[in-house]
Amino acid sequence: EADIYQTPRYLVIGTGKKITLECSQTMGHDKxxxxxxxxxxxxxxxxxxxxxxxxxxxxxxxxSTVSRIRTEHFPLTLESARxxxxxxxxxxxxxxxxxTNYGYTFGSGTRLTVV
Amino acid sequence: AQSVTQLDSQxxxxxxxxxxxxxxYSSSVSVYLFWYVQYPNQGLQLLLKYxxxxxxxxxxxxxxxxxxxxxxxxxxxxxxxxxxxxxEYFCAVTDTGTASKLTFGTGTRLQVTL
Numbered sequence: 025e026a027d028i029y030q031t032p033r034y035l036v037i038g039t040g041k042k043i044t045l046e047c048s049q050t051m052g053h054d055k056x057x058x059x060x061x062x063x064x065x066x067x068x069x070x071x072x073x074x075x076x077x078x079x080x081x082x083x084x085x086x087x088s089t090v091s092r093i094r095t096e097h098f099p100l101t102l103e104s105a106r107x108x109x110x111x112x113x114x115x116x117x118x119x120x121x122x123x124t125n126y127g128y129t130f131g132s133g134t135r136l137t138v139v
Numbered sequence: 140a141q142s143v144t145q146l147d148s149q150x151x152x153x154x155x156x157x158x159x160x161x162x163x164y165s166s167s168v169s170v171y172l173f174w175y176v177q178y179p180n181q182g183l184q185l186l187l188k189y190x191x192x193x194x195x196x197x198x199x200x201x202x203x204x205x206x207x208x209x210x211x212x213x214x215x216x217x218x219x220x221x222x223x224x225x226x227e228y229f230c231a232v233t234d235t236g237t238a239s240k241l242t243f244g245t246g247t248r249l250q251v252t253l
Contacts, residue, residue, distance in 0.1 A: 028182075066243045066244055066245040066246065067243040069240060069241075069242075082240075083242075114183070116182075116183075128183070128241065130175075130183040131182050132180070133180075
């Protein structure tokens with residue numbers, strides 16, 4: 025049973041709209057991550073956070089932004105959606121120092137389509 | 140920085156046959172290695188991991204993987220697959236220093252048929 029929740033699961037939205045993808049976890053994990061996944065391609069880290077008020081950009085440049093005001097919540101925002109943002113977005117979390125012991129816990133993802 | 144290469148994008152196999160999914164990595168430092176599975180319309184689930192010690196690691200659902208440092212490989216194997224093993228499989232690596240951010244391969248689609 026998933027302890028990390030992403031909403032919505034699917035989203036179709038018009039170009040230029042502002043959207044926020046929600047990610048919440050109930051495990052009290054300090055570390056959280058956003059990955060972008062395109063079909064047939066690897067997962068690319070776009071944002072991560074090591075705790076409240078801590079956010080960093082990942083390896084893949086992204087026009088999205090994130091915030092971490094509460095430990096359990098790590099939303100991702102696109103101010104003006106474009107068709108190039110069409111992708112699947114996966115949120116994950118891990119305990120500090122335990123990423124290697126337990127691995128990441130992933131949410132079910134949000135599949136975003138911008139038309 | 141690390142990188143991961145999954146040599147096969149798709150692997151078709153009949154049920155009850157053995158399977159090997161290949162993974163090679165590149166890194167200038169020591170690494171931890173992982174295999175994840177993604178079922179349709181779901182997130183990723185950890186199958187197994189190599190941190191240290193025995194180079195043969197066993198995971199869930201009957202999967203195992205062998206770490207080969209000289210060949211920089213971490214191939215995933217199962218002696219007898221089931222229809223329910225049909226999924227996308229991702230190999231991932233992180234360096235032992237930061238042990239935090241994972242770098243993933245492009246994935247291998249395992250398609251099991253009768």
